Amino acid sequence: MVNVIDYHPGTSLLHRLNPVAKLALATGTIVAIFLGDTYAVLVGMIALTLALAASAGVLPQMLRLLRLLLPIALLMLVIQVLLVHAGTPVLGPVTDEGLITGGKACLRLLGVALPLVLILMVTKLNDLANACVEHLHIPYRYAFTFTTALRFVPVFSQEMDAIMEAQTARGVEYDSKNPITRLRLMLPLCIPLLISSVGKADATALAAEQRGFYLRARGSSFKRYPFAARDIAAIAVAVALIAAGILF
């Protein structure tokens, strides 16, 4: 899961787009997914996302993520099917309407997650933060909080792995086949992880302040993120996607 959202360097068109334009593209896709009510739109948006991922050379990573999300999406389908009783029964409590709404909920989940992750795969976090501050006038401290939170995900996950290894070596049965047993054993570890997380977050705040965090203004960034023709085009595509979502 961790290396899934890592940045993958490249020079594809998607890589070179302005981070804000990429964000617009992702937002367009997501809005279209929520507004659209036909399978054609939902599948089309996911296909578009995967096609973009392929153009940026990160398709294998995307498919790996898809594999991780699939169980959650299927769980969503099952819940929907069990909850919705309207429509014609197909088999037992399962109705055709349940299957249809469930299927859509399942596709929506994938359709929302994938574009966001794709953006993170092809954009450096600092560029994303700086461009948002420059063009969207988001206060830097919010952008910093967001990027730091994302940056900490792999740090914490490594810490968790190290804790689990240490506990396994002591004889805690994380290698047990029973997932409930594993979960029950993992809960106590939240405490050491929380303690080390709070310590790390505090140290990060101190280090940032000691490097002039509070002096930073909108014009501070050395790198500029001007809009090029391709960025305008990307934003136009995003608007078109939303329109497609409304129409279909």
Place this chain on the structure above:
Amino acid sequence: MTAPDEESRPPIIELDAVNFSYAADAAPALDAVSLRIAAGEFLGVIGPSGAGKTTLACAMSGAIPHHFRGALYGSVTVDGMDTCEVSLTDISRVVGSVLQDIDTQMVASVVEDEMLFGLENFGVPHDQIDGRLVEALETVGIADLRDREIATLSGGQKQKVAIAAILALKPRVLVMDEPTAALDPESSRLVFETLRAVNETAGVTVVVIEQKVALLSRYCSRIAVMGEGRIQIEGTPHEVFARATDLRRLGVDSPRTVRISNSLVKRGLSPAGTDPSLDVAEAEGLIRSLVPAGAADEMPASDPAPSPHVPAARAHAVGAEPVVELTGVGFSYGPGAAAVRDLDVTVYPGELVGIVGQNGAGKTTLTKLLCGLLRPSEGAVRIAGMDTADLPTSKIAAHVATLFQNPDRQICKDTVLDEVAFGLELTGTDAATARERARAVVERFGLPLDESPFVLSRGQRQMVALASVVVMEPEVVLLDEPTSGLDYRECMTVMETVREMAERGSAVIMVCHDMEVVSDFAERIVVMADGRILARGDAAAIFADEGLMHAASVEAPQVVRLAHRLAESVSPAFSIGVTEVADIVRITEELIHRG
């Protein structure tokens, strides 16, 4: 750079009778500390755990009083500003600091962005930014890392990026808190080389907190020794290490060469007031000047008896079954990734084996293969007669106990007693027996039974982790960097405990970067490089093999290197069986008396 010269220059940082406690009812972390740091100095701060070193660094960098709350008395002046009256940001323009945990220091994912962060924030004109960035990277010697992802860098490289990012801001002082704690000896030396370059070419005053005495003595122009919140000793490295007895009382180690020269003075072989020898070259010079020319030419009349201090071989050799057996073991993290190959290791009960080699040589992989966290893809690992391929890790735990580098990853219970008993309960001992055995061990270590381990100091937490290993009475003990982050006294407690376990029949396997510790405690050594075993054998013989040490990028202990040089330049007598300080002193004494 001489001492009187420094006196005359105005101090860049001045602490005047500073008292600080983190809470009103807590003992003071700093107790009447007065310290002047002259511009251009390279000051080292050393002291046992809990002496107030990190607090001192925080007071200098402005983190106290601006980030950490507490009761502060006295005054801290940075470049003429009272740190209580200006903001942390203003102090940071003068004092750049690098924290202990380097991962929390980083704000970006790419080196260039990390460098830009401070430059942008402090409003450096954009036409100067690139020049400043390149200059800082070049001073630190990492111009080639500019576009690298920080996550792909080694610990030593990350440390240099952190230094460069601060250096680009052109601070007048650089404060570093244990920059080499997580590094191997070679990377540690390179970080200190970098600090020296920063100090000499960029003219930045450097204050560094450090536990590695040999490095401090070689690079610093002045050393301050802290103990119980006070500055106990202060002076040039020669002045400070001349007081080895006081240092030892405070719980601070001295380089082995210092022990040799001090010991020569104590025995009247060298005149009182002789400067302590800070490194191998100085010690060689001293002994060469003491031994008369005539004595040096002849071999000693009788072969010197082996030193009585050398760890005696234990009674394992005769007929004992090996408790650890690796045959042709290979493991790979994936195609193109790091791997180990052809590992053959046999360890008998009661043996203490050291595994040495550079970072990335495969030492950690080897320990993980031993405790079952990894399974070999080739060959077999047998522990106490059982093949680990058939056993779940949690079953191996009953036979192999591991002491990890970071105790916080191991500790998960609410009280010390529960924590120590936990391992026994996990491996099937009933609760009452487990607690009874745990209680005995906890009491032997003098730890508080019902305290929460999380409120203890770092050193004490390591003792809790050690107690959890001891209580298991395991057949095999694995130690992964057992001494890192510990002060001298804690380090000795850990190692003496481990030695006792070996004497009671446990096989001890330790991965350790500190060659002095390895040579003091290990009888046998396995040398690793690039995932293979380069050599194995008797500790003294392995360390004496210069070509081998070079091939593995391992620096032999000071005593061994000194003996080697003395054998060439003074007398061949030094070439036989020299493993510790006392051997060098004894041979020198014999040569002097004969001459």
